[in-house]
Amino acid sequence: MSTRREQILAAAAELFARHGFHGVGIDEIGAAVGVSGPALYRHFRSKDAMLGEMLTSISESLLAGGQERRDTNEPAQVLGELIRFQVDFALDNPALITVQERNLGNLTEPDRRRVRALQRRYVEVWVQAIRETAPALDEPTARAAAHAVFGLINSTPHSRHLGRDGMATMLREMAVGALTRVCADGRPSGDLQTSSREFRIAGTSG
Amino acid sequence: MSTRREQILAAAAELFARHGFHGVGIDEIGAAVGVSGPALYRHFRSKDAMLGEMLTSISESLLAGGQERRDTNEPAQVLGELIRFQVDFALDNPALITVQERNLGNLTEPDRRRVRALQRRYVEVWVQAIRETAPALDEPTARAAAHAVFGLINSTPHSRHLGRDGMATMLREMAVGALTRVCADGRPSGDLQTSSREFRIAGTSG
DNA sequence: CGGCCGCGTTAGCGCTGGCTAACAGCAGGC
DNA sequence: GCCTGCTGTTAGCCAGCGCTAACGCGGCCG
Known part of the structure; x- marks a missing residue:
């Protein structure tokens, strides 16, 4: 639905692919979609x-x-x-x-x-x-x-x-x-x- | 040479393969070869x-x-x-x-x-x-x-x-x-x- | 025997990173 | 026009982790 979730997932996928799951921080994922840090917790647990x-x-x-x-x-x-x-x-x-x-x-x-x-x-x-x-x-x-x-x-x-x-x-x-x-x-x-x-x-x- | 290095590398390879580089801690690698924790720094920088x-x-x-x-x-x-x-x-x-x-x-x-x-x-x-x-x-x-x-x-x-x-x-x-x-x-x-x-x-x- | 050295220990520091808390702007509905 | 709820912010907590420090112990050499 909300395009936001998919956008986040796409960015996260890119980062996980490049650096591995543990090699990527929450802040980096946020930055990749233009928001910063813990805003992601509005969309994922x-x-x-x-x-x-x-x-x-x-x-x-x-x-x-x-x-x-x-x-x-x-x-x-x-x-x-x-x-x-x-x-x-x-x-x-x-x-x-x-x-x-x-x-x-x-x-x-x-x-x-x-x-x-x-x-x-x-x-x-x-x-x-x-x-x-x-x-x-x-x-x-x-x-x-x-x-x-x-x-x-x-x-x-x-x-x-x-x-x-x-x-x-x-x-x-x-x-x-x-x-x-x-x-x-x-x-x-x-x-x-x-x-x-x-x-x-x-x-x-x- | 020293069998110890190779032993450590083998154990680390196994762990890195399973959990990813950042998913493995120094202590786990040490435990895998029977020593614990920072002993590895006697062998690797x-x-x-x-x-x-x-x-x-x-x-x-x-x-x-x-x-x-x-x-x-x-x-x-x-x-x-x-x-x-x-x-x-x-x-x-x-x-x-x-x-x-x-x-x-x-x-x-x-x-x-x-x-x-x-x-x-x-x-x-x-x-x-x-x-x-x-x-x-x-x-x-x-x-x-x-x-x-x-x-x-x-x-x-x-x-x-x-x-x-x-x-x-x-x-x-x-x-x-x-x-x-x-x-x-x-x-x-x-x-x-x-x-x-x-x-x-x-x-x-x- | 005594000192050196390779190899191990535990304690602890500093930083990073996941996550929470508290607060703010900004819709839309009554 | 306020209240609600969605989405964002910053500050900060706390655990985990890489790494260092300080120390101990056994074996080899003179």
């Missing part, structure tokens, strides 16, 4: 509450977006749409992504429980989609692969060299490539060539 | 110095390892060996990887400069290897791809479900797949099929 609300709202957005992609696409398209969704989210909200990755450990215990539950459900959407595409994959592997792809996509804040769209297509491509490769796995790991390409990456066997 | 030494030593190890792989392998094998090296390092030193990812911003300015210089050189080794494999790739893209693969490989600490070796092979596979895909890029992004596989991930075009 505590600094912990800011982080809590920030992370739960991110997690809810991701889960909602994931479920929506799952429910409004043909099964064969879901994984691709999830990739696109996550890439767009990461590119458009680098600070939020960074905070979610780094500052889970700074949450209050009940908040952490809530956030982890939401994240788990989001991962489950991915796991379903992955196994829909590659039913041979066992669930733990699919889950680990999902986490790895998150790492890939969320690496965005650390490399801003390409333009937004160039970055987006590259990340989508890489995500697809990574998932394709792991989905094709299960064979004895031996000759891993890229087949039908004019180059190959050698030496990954054993 | 400050808490900042601990983080500084930790991160520079990680960066030096990575750079040295990367250079060694580059210099002792045929060009066609270098990229694969770099992947293997990074995967092994991440799996064997999850705390260090986490700290390096998250706590660069908490370094002293001179320390940060040193670390960033080392990291840049390490990335350059990767960029060279990538472009050796796929000369058509421009340098910024190769750099961004390298960062993305780091994100993928370093996601390790967030998913411990598979065993070490299973995780290692999966991460290598995914890294290869991601790089293969991006290296093959440059064509108009349109039909992205996985070709000659029995499945495909659809919907990533545009």
Whole structure:
């Protein structure tokens, strides 16, 4: 509602991403939105509450977006749409992504429980989609692969060299490539060539 | 040399990884190695110095390892060996990887400069290897791809479900797949099929 | 044996930082 | 036209934390 809360959360996210939760003071957050110091307590009960609300709202957005992609696409398209969704989210909200990755450990215990539950459900959407595409994959592997792809996509804040769209297509491509490769796995790991390409990456066997 | 310093650094890395640099007190670090509180100042000049030494030593190890792989392998094998090296390092030193990812911003300015210089050189080794494999790739893209693969490989600490070796092979596979895909890029992004596989991930075009 | 030195202890200082208290301007509603 | 409530201010409390000081103890060397 009140634009003020969101404004504060956005500024706080930026700061938390750069300096870490404990590396940012109340006064700095206030200064970032033009008010100074304890004015923030008119909008949040505590600094912990800011982080809590920030992370739960991110997690809810991701889960909602994931479920929506799952429910409004043909099964064969879901994984691709999830990739696109996550890439767009990461590119458009680098600070939020960074905070979610780094500052889970700074949450209050009940908040952490809530956030982890939401994240788990989001991962489950991915796991379903992955196994829909590659039913041979066992669930733990699919889950680990999902986490790895998150790492890939969320690496965005650390490399801003390409333009937004160039970055987006590259990340989508890489995500697809990574998932394709792991989905094709299960064979004895031996000759891993890229087949039908004019180059190959050698030496990954054993 | 003195095993004590390394022991302290290891404990501190674990704690920094979990709670963030500012989220950990001197007393906790001391407690983690069995001494209490300011005894650490017999070994380090400050808490900042601990983080500084930790991160520079990680960066030096990575750079040295990367250079060694580059210099002792045929060009066609270098990229694969770099992947293997990074995967092994991440799996064997999850705390260090986490700290390096998250706590660069908490370094002293001179320390940060040193670390960033080392990291840049390490990335350059990767960029060279990538472009050796796929000369058509421009340098910024190769750099961004390298960062993305780091994100993928370093996601390790967030998913411990598979065993070490299973995780290692999966991460290598995914890294290869991601790089293969991006290296093959440059064509108009349109039909992205996985070709000659029995499945495909659809919907990533545009 | 005696003095030095590496490594540890506890007490305590100074500052920072989260949070509260007390007060103020400024809407809108009766 | 006052009262209420929302939003902001400044002053200040109190805990925690980085770091220093002062001291103790055991081992090595002459």
